[in-house]
Amino acid sequence: MIRVGNIKVPLDFDFNDLEGFCSRKFGIYGNNLIKVRLAKKSVDARKKSDVHFIISLDIEARDEKRLQRSLKNAVPVNEFRYKINNVPPLSTRPVIVGFGPAGMFAALVLAMAGARPVVLERGADVDSRVKAVEEFRTTGRLDTECNIQFGEGGAGTFSDGKLTTGIKDKRIGWIMKRLVEFGAPDEIVYLAKPHIGTDKLRDVVKNLRERVISLGGEVIFGAKFCGYKAENGCISSVSYEKEGRLNTIEATDVILAAGHSARDVFELLYHENVSLSQKNFAVGVRIEHKREFIDKAMYGDFAGHPALKAADYKLAVHLPNGRALYTFCMCPGGEVVAASSEKNRLAVNGMSCFARNAENSNSALLVNVDTSDYGSEHPLAGMHFQRELEEKAFIAGGSDYSAPVITVGEFLGNTAGEDVVPSYRPGVKKVHPSEYLPDFVCESLKLGIPEMGRKIKGFDSSGAVLTGIESRSSSPVRINRGEDMQSISLKGLYPCGEGAGYAGGIVSAAADGMKCAEAVIDRINGKMF
Template identity: 55%
Template structure:
């Protein structure tokens, strides 16, 4: 079986057209090709007068060795199918404990269960269904549940997301993660889409199915169970203490994976107090911008906008401000919503999500500026968390202290003048928004970078010049401001048997890289014994 890359296909192509084109590309007859399978499909919209798909396929072809010799390896190569396997581990005195059931904790617990180690998972938030009710209450009435919300609960921060599965990392585990997600109910197209996404509506079922698999293999998932303490003996972890319904329970454990995400500020504070080594790390803050999705489509797809074969257009931009910082877009959600993503009372936090269909009127993305450790005056490893919290509280006050998010048009943001009226773009944030200037919310260098950077992005993408685009503030939780230090065995440098994992510990950014890191920590627990 061989893989054939870079096949140009028009929008709306059929299987027959793909088979014929593949044959032509490698100079064989269509009848010489068998078991043709799509393995990659990306939209190429670089030329507005020629928007098309770029395809890769795998197939069995007559005289494969001859064809492999005839074409360069970037065009034709042997198909590779690495299988990821989990071996059954030897029985242990204690079951491993996984703290947190986001992508990192889920995939760590999944492979530990598959190795027969029957992990115990502690998740501070509720299961998907009760969590969805809590998120809905906050979305519609502004009543925040600090235990279950967009950050905390089954599936972690990604459950109420766009479910984008794009990642900057390369790792052999990614193919396995995708096939596991499909096994648990994700659309099969994530296996070949150039920009795979699941959508929050489908993701919730995927998460439940994954949990059921862990339980069916002997694992246990305890919801509304917040890890509040660790005990140690001679530099190794001895037990974990968790609290559920006001009652504390101790579990003896010598392997503990900490996958608590970037919003577990109280857990970070506890660990710092226990002298677990951690440091400040680079993170980012800014705001969410919304445009009409139809304007984004028109700008990026030209006359092809609206073609039924095309997904809603997405984008990614970065600009460097002369003598200053960089502004970049992040976590773009086509046809989605800006969501209320706070986990602490009297704060406002934004983020973005979308359904599988991505059919809402607005496109949104975060406009982010990096915050370097040297930008933080305080030397504490948790100085970044403190800055996030201050910004989130300032936003709450600027929104009128009633749960409204501060909002401004892009034109108003750039000129510094509030025009208290929306144009064609209406904010999707609920339950309410209030017009406010950014100056009392975001640090000056972030406001200035967004002010100067927006026209620079507009020079690359016309829809960004729209003064009626809406900016909702602030976006503070795009990445973790802290890293919990670990050594070669992936254990904390301060505590043996304790594995800081995923985004909160500073080793991932996004669903896929968090899941990869969860698997790495699970493998380490299996190997280290």
């Protein structure tokens, strides 16, 4: 099979007739063409007067070598086959803490290897979780164990389900195929910027859980990891609380994939002297525009074309104060959501359904926070810093989980505009960000938003809305691990995923979960590092 890349096609291209296209474009007729499939598809909107798709095709044909020589941009396809080694029957099963993307893919790989993992997840199954999240968003009553951060599927369940990632890992193709198998749309395999949407993700995580269970794994919801025992520097058991009772299970391999919001877990590890270090993160607000405005700004007169979905953007500006302001986790046609997980602390984030057809498009606007900003050498100083900001934002919003909002016009001192209605629930209150953001973040937003308005005309329009506080973009802590993926201070503990500081986003967390599962399998099978 060969891959022919960089093919420009119009927006009304017929994707159902790839065979016809191959004969017209490449002269491959009749029996000479065995199979053709779409391998990549992206929108090229660099020129607003000529918005089109760029595609790659995988072609299986007779005499492929000659074909490859005759075509520009053609290379052989080497499909990576992911191989999972089996383990012998085990008396002590591996334990996974957390059933977010990292824990889910670790569980899947271990279950496929025959290791019958036990998953401890503090939150509820996805259906009960949907109810808890909706309750919070309508009444402001927060369940600290089951919310946008905690519960089946982890932080990614109530998200845009974007699957773009900065990492290059051969496991990504396998992850995409599994997601499709569990109910994600087929297109995620070939789109340059794939996304699933929170509505479809809910079924995907349920189907993945069912597969883990069908392979002998166990998923215990409402089970909060709260301690462990170690012998000679190696973990020997873990404890968890469920329905007010303390339970202990024997465990020699524990994948800790508790996410960046499990602050009680960071504290527990700190008190047990597990090796931790500070890590940079970023903080800021969400910016909301009308979806139609962003579509027009990105696609020009092609906005609204039936072949185009809601438009996204990605911006970064370097500022004279030495900081950078950048957009992150853009949610086209989505909403700003209440992402708190602790009482009296406020955090916001963004999510979208698959259709991405809500009134507004939003994105995080973040400023990097360096460990030197924490003002302390304490390994958890970044977490304390985050907490302090979230407390200030909670108070600024009126102490009822309403979010502080301001229009860009009011923030920059231009005329006020009100054309964007904030999507955040349970409520909003008009407050200047200086009441909850550090000075350097406010200053960077002031300098950076007009700069961004030069890159996307109207990005800084006075009616756009800023909603705070976006404080959970990544983990402020790293749980240090070695080449063998185990904690450098506690053997048998595999710090994993975003919370441990080794991933950022759904796909990289899933890939890290797989790596930790592979390390457990290797250890069980006696492979030394």
